[in-house]
Amino acid sequence: MxxxxxxxxxxxxxxxxxxxxxxSVGFVTGSRYNTLLPAVLQAAAPAAxxxxxxxxxxxxxxxxxxxEELQTAFKPFWETWELLQxxxxxxxxxxxxxxxxxxxxxxxxxxxxxxxxxxxxEQSVMQGDMSGELEGIGAEVDGSGDLMRIVAPMKGSPAExxxxxxxxxxxxxxxxxxxxxxxxxxxSKVRGKAGTKVKLLLKREGASAPVEVxxxxxxxxxxxxxxxxxxxxxxxxxxxxxxxDVEVALREKLKELLAQNPPGLIVDLRNNxxxxxxxxxxxASELVAESPVMVERSGDGSEQxxxxxxxxxxxxxxxxVLINAGSASxxxxxxxAVQDYKRGLLVGEQSYGKGTVQTWLDxxxxxxxxxxxxxxxxxxxxxxxxxxxxxxxxxxxxxxxxQSAGLDPQLAAAEAVLLQP
Numbered sequence: 577m578x579x580x581x582x583x584x585x586x587x588x589x590x591x592x593x594x595x596x597x598x599x600s601v602g603f604v605t606g607s608r609y610n611t612l613l614p615a616v617l618q619a620a621a622p623a624a625x626x627x628x629x630x631x632x633x634x635x636x637x638x639x640x641x642x643x644e645e646l647q648t649a650f651k652p653f654w655e656t657w658e659l660l661q662x663x664x665x666x667x668x669x670x671x672x673x674x675x676x677x678x679x680x681x682x683x684x685x686x687x688x689x690x691x692x693x694x695x696x697x698e699q700s701v702m703q704g705d706m707s708g709e710l711e712g713i714g715a716e717v718d719g720s721g722d723l724m725r726i727v728a729p730m731k732g733s734p735a736e737x738x739x740x741x742x743x744x745x746x747x748x749x750x751x752x753x754x755x756x757x758x759x760x761x762x763x764s765k766v767r768g769k770a771g772t773k774v775k776l777l778l779k780r781e782g783a784s785a786p787v788e789v790x791x792x793x794x795x796x797x798x799x800x801x802x803x804x805x806x807x808x809x810x811x812x813x814x815x816x817x818x819x820x821d822v823e824v825a826l827r828e829k830l831k832e833l834l835a836q837n838p839p840g841l842i843v844d845l846r847n848n849x850x851x852x853x854x855x856x857x858x859x860a861s862e863l864v865a866e867s868p869v870m871v872e873r874s875g876d877g878s879e880q881x882x883x884x885x886x887x888x889x890x891x892x893x894x895x896x897v898l899i900n901a902g903s904a905s906x907x908x909x910x911x912x913a914v915q916d917y918k919r920g921l922l923v924g925e926q927s928y929g930k931g932t933v934q935t936w937l938d939x940x941x942x943x944x945x946x947x948x949x950x951x952x953x954x955x956x957x958x959x960x961x962x963x964x965x966x967x968x969x970x971x972x973x974x975x976x977x978x979q980s981a982g983l984d985p986q987l988a989a990a991e992a993v994l995l996q997p
Contacts (some may be wrong), residue, residue: 580967591989621729629851653678679946680758688949689720690934695944711795712767713774715740716849716902719759723747723779727928728847728902731816735754738789739979742902743849745821747786748777770794782976798848802823810994811893812987815859818851818906823858830862830889840894842987842996850905860905860913861885863895869913871954872933895920897992899968904928911966912955922968923990931962967975 588751593696641649660669679693718725723745729736746754749765766774770793778787801820811833815822833841843863850856855938860869861884868881898923899912908927914920933951954960972989 581931640682676944683946688932689718690930690932690947691949692947693944694936695949696942699938699945700966708930711770712793713738713740714798716847717746717759719762721745722756723754724759724762726778727849729902731799731802731814731847734791734794738791739787739819740776740789740791740901743781743782744787745779746776747779748775750775751777768793789792799825801829801926803829805833805836805838806842806924806991808991808995809836809838810991811836811841812844813841815848815907817848818855818859820852820855822851822855823862826859830831834889838893840896841890842896842898842990842994844898844987845903845907845911846898846900846986847902848904848907849902849928850907850930853873853906853909856906856909857882858885860910862888863890863897863910864888864913864917865891866913866917866919866956868956870956871958872951873954874951891919894994896993897922898924898986898990899927899966899973900925900986901928901965903966904930908961909953909955912959912961915966915969916955916957916959921970921993922966923970923993924968924972925974926985927965929963929965930962931960932966 642654657674660674661667676693676695683692713735714730715735716727716730718727726735726740726744726746728742729740746762746766747822748754750761753764754765758782766776768774773792774788775788775790778789780787798816800817800819801810801813801815806812813826813829813833815826857869864884865888867883869884870882872880872882874880895914897914898918899907899911903911903924904927908930911922911927913924931952931954932949933953934947934949936945938946939946952960952962971991972985972986972991974986978985
């Protein structure tokens with residue numbers, strides 16, 4: 577199943593949006609901006625001539641004509657198309673560009689920021705993003721607004737090193753205003769070859785003036801899971817994204833750390849925009865023994881529970897989970913289960929608030945793909961986090977001054993909680 581918490585990856589990767597794009601080392605826009613992705617990235621395209629039911633009207637993609645039942649509704653569209661072709665000042669018009677724009681407009685008309693269209697080029701970028709190897713600036717972005725917003729800089733990325741923060745809005749790229757510019761164009765300007773530089777002008781909440789950063793793009797490999805024992809003896813595990821191998825990587829790290837009998841465990845989900853839905857369920861199952869770890873509610877009102885997988889390695893150890901505004905999608909599934917079952921405490925700042933599930937469906941003949949929100953997910957206690965996020969049990973703000981001084985009061989607070997008698 578695909579849960580796309582959408583993120584954009586400018587991978588600068590070039591684009592997306594897991595997730596739900598990202599300035600993948602690039603920039604992924606749309607694909608990963610908090611995207612809960614299914615275990616399989618794409619669904620098979622309809623076979624040639626296959627009939628797809630659409631609101632009780634049979635639409636055959638390969639038929640080449642508007643179905644009779646839709647001719648009245650589509651009449652203004654085709655009239656507009658013809659008038660453009662005959663009267664627009666700069667002719668001939670690019671047919672592919674017009675079609676792409678029409679599909680994008682149809683997706684936006686749903687009012688759902690996570691339902692979108694991906695061109696073949698953007699689709700290729702998204703598929704490469706979940707491997708953890710990116711080329712660009714390395715940031716997850718949300719392209720649903722007038723300005724592209726940074727969901728989170730990726731761990732170890734050029735964006736992180738340059739001081740890019742979760743919540744930053746991209747005002748300019750290399751001196752060019754990005755207001756109202758479509759996400760694909762923004763991504764194409766931010767992405768680039770490793771070793772080249774890009775300047776971003778950012779609007780930052782709380783800052784008196786825009787912040788300018790210069791970032792040198794490069795190719796990086798992002799580890800899914802990292803971990804160590806802190807000087808206090810507390811085990812610390814950082815999950816950077818929910819890729820296809822996150823479960824294996826986490827279990828390996830937990831076995832290594834738990835063998836040393838730590839007094840507690842910190843799981844750091846800060847700036848983790850999400851990834852595969854199955855990965856979120858698997859990680860939650862390592863920490864929580866109770867079921868379900870999440871509930872999925874479809875448009876027809878039906879619900880599916882996702883039980884905790886048996887054999888979790890860290891279901892009894894004292895636990896704290898770190899979250900912030902860059903924690904989205906699969907990160908919120910894990911944190912929500914921990915909080916609902918009072919398995920541990922959430923420390924940090926309010927999470928992003930991505931509570932819907934998407935599926936990517938390939939269009940025929942290499943026409944790109946559409947991402948469609950088909951369900952909402954709820955925490956075990958039936959709470960929705962969508963557009964609200966999770967409120968931490970212990971609120972600790974990480975300030976600009978803290979970051980500049982190399983301090984991490986959130987981690988310190990988590991450690992203190994675990995060491996309390």
